[in-house]
Amino acid sequence: MARLTSLAEAIEENVRDGDSVTMEGFTHLIPFAAGHEVIRQQRKHLTLYRMTPDLIYDQMIGMGCADKLVFSWGGNPGVGSLHRLRDAVERGWPHQLEIEEHSHAAMANAYDAGAANLPFAMFRGYIGADLAKVNPNIRQITCPFTGETLAAVPAIRPDVAIIHALKADKKGNVLLEGIVGVQKEAVLAAKRSVVTVEEIVEDLGAVSPNAIILPTWTVTAIAEVPGGAHPSYAHGYYKRDNAYYKAWDPIARERDTFLAWMKDNVLDKGPDAYARYARGA
């Protein structure tokens, strides 16, 4: 049964130095508030998984939380580079970052395989692509019926998955809707999970019989953090803050503007700072 708690406690109890951590959200529902809490609690030596590292990982990498990044597309969508990620990879600041790189199809399948408790995922991929030459975790498997060769990657089975969802009921059942990405798979693939939500309600109300719901017994901790996906967005609550994404580019270009921004907006703040982005706020 999921424990309803504060964000600080949820991160304190579930994210440890050296953990493998995935924070998913495909543009929609990116768990920014939770990521900022990880930064404030100064977690170190994390192995971070995420298909699209986005600004939240740029911030965590720049603040030194990560030793390794497993990813498939590392940019600021529609804007340009993730400058902190590039600084870590190209110049080792604040320290060297190991990377393991895949394609989207590989990572999506690897989360699926993790949720399905399989040791690996197979798919028709990487044909003629150089990534298979530089990543020893891209292997091959042969169909025992047709002889076709397919790509294989290890399942993703992180220590902890962190996601942001729309709502939870008082029992801890969690509802996802809209662009749902790989979040359900990430939670089911992980040993522990932390879910921030826009609101905790008495019950989830009239939803589709096939609504995407994580039952309470699949989630470790839930914290109500209204606005907690900002500058990403929450379907039916608030829109993506595209201006923030564009504004991030100059902030992240230089180390000192980055550090100053992180102090003012993350280190000196708490999850309550997100409330102003929530619906109607």
Next chain:
Amino acid sequence: MARLTSLAEAIEENVRDGDSVTMEGFTHLIPFAAGHEVIRQQRKHLTLYRMTPDLIYDQMIGMGCADKLVFSWGGNPGVGSLHRLRDAVERGWPHQLEIEEHSHAAMANAYDAGAANLPFAMFRGYIGADLAKVNPNIRQITCPFTGETLAAVPAIRPDVAIIHALKADKKGNVLLEGIVGVQKEAVLAAKRSVVTVEEIVEDLGAVSPNAIILPTWTVTAIAEVPGGAHPSYAHGYYKRDNAYYKAWDPIARERDTFLAWMKDNVLDKGPDAYARYARGA
């Protein structure tokens, strides 16, 4: 783009002698009306796929439509045996039926692999089970990372998938809700598809953003057949006719009572006969 047409034309155009055919529906939304149309059109030498053959395949097998059955559980749920299936397997009436038998997990994964355009499905299954000894289509595959041995079965890629759904809009987009089984996978895995629906509506209306919808360009033909899942059921339209399932047992026990019933209720009837089971009828 799906063609909106009559059931008779949809079957005439899409189901041919010797085809591999899947008619899916996990208790819910079993395409009975379409199965009866296949019987009326006297299709022969079909290879039938279905996880739970149910009464509709008992009827098709008893009427001689099938040369082969690929399945994972062949009973009358909660009632007992499928007598026509047993008569075909045990005594070769009306002719010998070849069977290929799997587990539910194998078939569910095989449909998933078919929809994903993979040549085979892998899963952790059949451990210590004798089915692997009698079915050469159950093989093994070794994880290239851990060395674990997993089960492998061929993907299901039928010539035609036939399902019953709740509604379609005028463009031919199809909505499934409730117990959705493997029908989406079956349609996506097949070369052609026939969908019967309770109703064709102007548009699908206010549905969840993640509603299970087959876009019109994934479906070949759609026929409006209200009540067409009876004695199975249609979520929000009518309930399962459990009494029919119980009544089937004595009808199907003997060849002559079976043939008489099929003449009265199938051969001498048309799809309109289902209208009385539809909502409000």
Next chain:
Amino acid sequence: MDHTANEMMTIAAARPLRNEDVCFVGIGAPSAACNLARLTHAPDITLIYESGTIGTKPDILPLSIGDGELCDTALTTVPVPEMFRYWLQGGRVTLGFLGGAQIDRFANLNTTVVGPYDAPKVRLPGGGGAPEIASSCGEIFITMALSPRGFVDGLDFITSTGHGEGGDHRQRLGMKTKGPTKVITDMCIMEPDPETKELTVVSIHPGVTREQITEACGWPIRFAGEVVDTPAPTAEELTTLRDLQERTRRAHAA
């Protein structure tokens, strides 16, 4: 209150179920037992049916594994491939219920054929979900009425693996789950011997003798060192079960 042997079996199967359990439920006796547990001592138990319904709370027992009642009362309903991939194989199910036409002394089950596979004397429905339920659930309960035809000395066909050839065979096959931990019959409860994994009577239902059990079992059944008496059904258990079955009877007749 008087009770039938079948009622005793269902009630005995319901008792060990826990509020925290996530149960993969089959039709028939397992469904009755799981819902009886939910309506008595385990109100928060999670019931999953292989049709994809998760956290279902049916007011009547379903006739099939996919009755509308299951979906209408579920927390959510997922596609069948997802059910087998993320939920069963995913290791999310703590307890699976199985039954069968035949069982052997190591709790292996046959629901496939009596006689040779290629020329069956009786063609049974087949495995359905059983082979992977048997290997993927945390543990397995089996409910079957005790009879010489059902409890046999050697199976014609192993549909789902219990303890295989006994001892550590299950582990040697690579399975990490416990397998069958209880076989609940209409006469007694059996559990695998901790070492040999041979099914052993550990509890005898009221009014049943050791001789009756020995006679009804197709192999020379062993009794544990300490055999207890199964407590008779309580009035609450019986009333709840009968009410459930009466509601079910009325609904399916309608």
Next chain:
Amino acid sequence: MDHTANEMMTIAAARPLRNEDVCFVGIGAPSAACNLARLTHAPDITLIYESGTIGTKPDILPLSIGDGELCDTALTTVPVPEMFRYWLQGGRVTLGFLGGAQIDRFANLNTTVVGPYDAPKVRLPGGGGAPEIASSCGEIFITMALSPRGFVDGLDFITSTGHGEGGDHRQRLGMKTKGPTKVITDMCIMEPDPETKELTVVSIHPGVTREQITEACGWPIRFAGEVVDTPAPTAEELTTLRDLQERTRRAHAA
């Protein structure tokens, strides 16, 4: 009406799109081209974004691949694993759009690194969906502005395979799809030579000379035997595109 080179590129990329196409759309020029086609000659074109939105009809162009506008206007939205498994790998997409930092004469693309992989001079965003879009879609269109830095004589890294080493290399790698059939630049349209698969100029945009193209391309670019003039943008094309971009600009600034 006057037009920019970038507008010509987008319009030239929109023109060959058909009502029957199912397009896998990337952000930037592809997204503008696909939506321009939808708003002009191909109103029923199906647009899919890798975030899971199927049949989306955005009123403004998304900044990211998963803006809310895409979901709000979609026929349905599926999980990302399903998008890559059933829809892309499933062979349901007739046309995929790609771009990149670098392209070679056989339409292979690099969006991974400039310089050695382990000590990159420039670390680019990476492949994302590209490696499997390139192999699974029925055919591929590529849109990129023509420049010596982008159109290079040899890639540092092959992120996604076009025609490999040319000729029948794609088939020899086991791919059954057509691969890149058009490269639409701001100066011209290139198509692979039917035999060698080397990119060849087949259409030149208004006001551009062969010399300018040759100078802007990093390898000695060939011209097809018959090279046509790209028709200038029509007023309808230009107005529709500019309205779309103006709506987009206002929405993203808000």
